Amino acid sequence: xxxxxxxxxxxxxxxxxxxxxxxxxxxxxxxxxxxxxxxxxxxxxxxxxxxxxxxxxxxxxxxxxxxxxxxxxxxxxxxxxxxxxxxxxxxxxxxxxxxxxxxxxxxxxxxxxxxxxxxxxxxxxxxxxxxxxxxxxxxxxxxxxxxxxxxxxxxxxxxxxxxxxxxxxxxxxxxxxxxxxxxxxxxxxxxxxxxxxxxxxxxxxxxxxxxxxxxxxxxxxxxxxxxxxxxxxxxxxxxxxxxxxxxxxxxxxxxxxxxxxxxxxxxxxxxxxxxxxxxxxxxxxxxxxxxxxxxx
Numbered sequence: 001x002x003x004x005x006x007x008x009x010x011x012x013x014x015x016x017x018x019x020x021x022x023x024x025x026x027x028x029x030x031x032x033x034x035x036x037x038x039x040x041x042x043x044x045x046x047x048x049x050x051x052x053x054x055x056x057x058x059x060x061x062x063x064x065x066x067x068x069x070x071x072x073x074x075x076x077x078x079x080x081x082x083x084x085x086x087x088x089x090x091x092x093x094x095x096x097x098x099x100x101x102x103x104x105x106x107x108x109x110x111x112x113x114x115x116x117x118x119x120x121x122x123x124x125x126x127x128x129x130x131x132x133x134x135x136x137x138x139x140x141x142x143x144x145x146x147x148x149x150x151x152x153x154x155x156x157x158x159x160x161x162x163x164x165x166x167x168x169x170x171x172x173x174x175x176x177x178x179x180x181x182x183x184x185x186x187x188x189x190x191x192x193x194x195x196x197x198x199x200x201x202x203x204x205x206x207x208x209x210x211x212x213x214x215x216x217x218x219x220x221x222x223x224x225x226x227x228x229x230x231x232x233x234x235x236x237x238x239x240x241x242x243x244x245x246x247x248x249x250x251x252x253x254x255x256x257x258x259x260x261x262x263x264x265x266x267x268x269x270x271x272x273x274x275x276x277x278x279x280x281x282x283x284x285x286x287x288x289x290x291x292x293x294x295x296x
Contacts (some may be wrong), residue, residue, distance in 0.1 A: 012100060014031045014032070014082065014083060015031070015083065015084060015086075016028070016029065016030055016083055016085065016106075016108045017029040017279075017280060018029075018276045018277065018278045018279075018284065019034075019048065019056070019279055020046055020047050020048045020053070020278050020279065020280070020282075021039065021042040021044070021046070021276075021278055021282065021284045022043075022044050022045045022046035022047065022208065023042065023043050023045065023046055024038055024039065024040065024042055024043070025038055025039060025042055025046075026039045026042050026276075026284060027048070027057065028034050028055065029094055029109075030081075030083045030104060030106075031081055031082060031083040032081075033044070033058050033059075033062070033077060033078075033081060033096075034057050034058050034106070035054045035057065035058065035059055035061070035172050036053060036057045036059070036060040036061065037060075037061045037102050038061060038063050038069075038102065039284065040282060041285040041286070042218040042284055044282055045063065046079030046293060047278065047280040047282060048121070054074070057074055057075075057076050058073065058074060058075040058076070058077050058099060059073045059074060059075075059276055060072050060074070060197065061098075061102045063102070065097070067101065068100045068101055069100065069101075070100070071098045076247050077098060078095070079097060080096065080097050080103065080201075081095070081096055081097075082094065082095055082096065082171065083096055083106065084115075085106075085108070085111055087111055087114060087115050087118070087136070087144075088115060088118050088119075088147075090118065090143075090147045091142070091149075091170050091172065091173075092114075092143050092168070092172045093168060093171035094106040094138060094139075094140070094168050094171070095138075095163050095164055095167055095168060095171065105138045106138060106140065107137075107140070107165065107204075107246075107286075108276060109274045109275070109286035109287060110140050110141065110204070110244065110274075111140075112138055112274060112289075113141065113144075113202075113242055113244060113289060113291070114141060114143075114144035114272075115144075116240075116242065116291055117131075117141055117145050117148070117200065117202060117240075117242060118144045118147060118148045119148075120200060120240035120295065121144075121145050121148035121149060121150045121194060121199075121240075122148045122149070123293075123295045124192075124199055124200075124238055124240075124295065125238060126151070126199055126235075126238065128149065128151050129149075129150050129151070129199035129200060130150070130153070130196075130197070130198045130199050130200075130235075131145040131150040131151065131152050131153070131198060131199060131200035131201070131202065132152075132153050132191075132198045132200070132201045132202065132233065133145070133152060133153070133154050133155065133156070133202045133203070134155045134184040134185055134187070134201075134202070134203040134204075134205070135155070135156065135157075135166065135203055135204050135205045136154040136155055136156045136162075137156065137161060137165070137182055137204065138161060138164050138165045138168055139165035139168045139169060139177075140200045141153065141204070141242070142154040142165070142169075142177055142202075143168070143169060143174055145173050145200060145202070146169075146174050146176070146177055147172075147174060150199075151176075151178070151196070152177045152178065153177075153178045153180060153198075154177050154178065154179050154180065155180045155182050155184055155187050155284075156179075156180075156181065156203060157181070157182070157183060157210065157211045157215075158181075158212075159181055159211050159212070161233070162179050162181055165218045166179065181212050182211070182212065183212060183213065183215040184203070184205070184211075184226070185222065185225075185226055186211070186213075186215065188226065188229050188233065189229065191233055192229060192232050196206070196233065197233055197234065197235040197236075197281065198233050198234065198235060198239070199235045199238060199239050199240070200239065200240045200242075201233060201234060201239075201240075201241050201242070202241075202242045203230070203242070203243055203244070204243075204244040204245075204246075205219055205223060205225075205226075205245065206219065207219045207246075207281070213282070219245070219247050219250065220247075220250070223245075223258070224258060224262065225262070227243070227258070227262045228262055231262070231263075234243060238293075238294060238295055239293065239294055240255040240293035240294075240295065241269075241289070241290075241291065241292050241293070242287070242289065242290075242291050243289065243290040243291070244274075244287055244289045244290075245287060245288045245289075245290075246286070246287035246288070250288065252273070252288060255271065255288050255290070256271065258281070259271055259290055263290070263292065268289050268292050268293070268294070269290060269291065269292035270290070270292065271288065271289070271290045271291075272288070272289065273285055273286075273287070273288055273289075274286045274287045274288070274289055288294050
């Protein structure tokens, strides 16, 4: 895969940069804030000495449980700050904050999928194609589709995340996205009953999550049924589909078996790992993605 850091503003002070990774951690710059976060995929040796990591870092995330931890601050960190990503002459801006779950509000490796989404929406013959983004998080995929002219429905289970995504939309100079606080599985079932169809479907499901009414989501348990239902929502005339998975419980072998079971009729689907590259071109695995379309 190509070095994705080229696409995410390594030379811009308000952009993103993966400086180094290794020994179970990654050193990143989000705008002008340097962070150290744990990463189970960072298994190679660090390229930079520990003292350089420590001198650069504003904060380091310390894992305390399987799902949460705390930030140790070495320098002042704003409560909120912005970072931007540029692709296809589109500039997206995101408000970031330190969370108890090591995430800050954006997944930089998704720029590759954002480009794919933008290109596919642009290629659709439909004047205002309908795009569904499930588990929409803080909005990157929704913004890519909207910037290309799609009518976007963004489904997310957490109200505070939707509120941040709305702010990101305005910062990015976009508007008119349909925001829905709903459980993804329940929403898809309702859309099937309504007979609604979409030209594009995007989803980036977590390993574990809860819906707004306490609904339980477990990736390995629920993903197959959800994907089978999502196929029913694809416009048969023209469509594209993007699935991203980042979970220790989903291997490339499982992913291939799942794809062959569900997407057997979509012979053109592509599947590969996503990577981020640091300053020494050392690649850091950042999830699996599956995509297909029936466009000319």
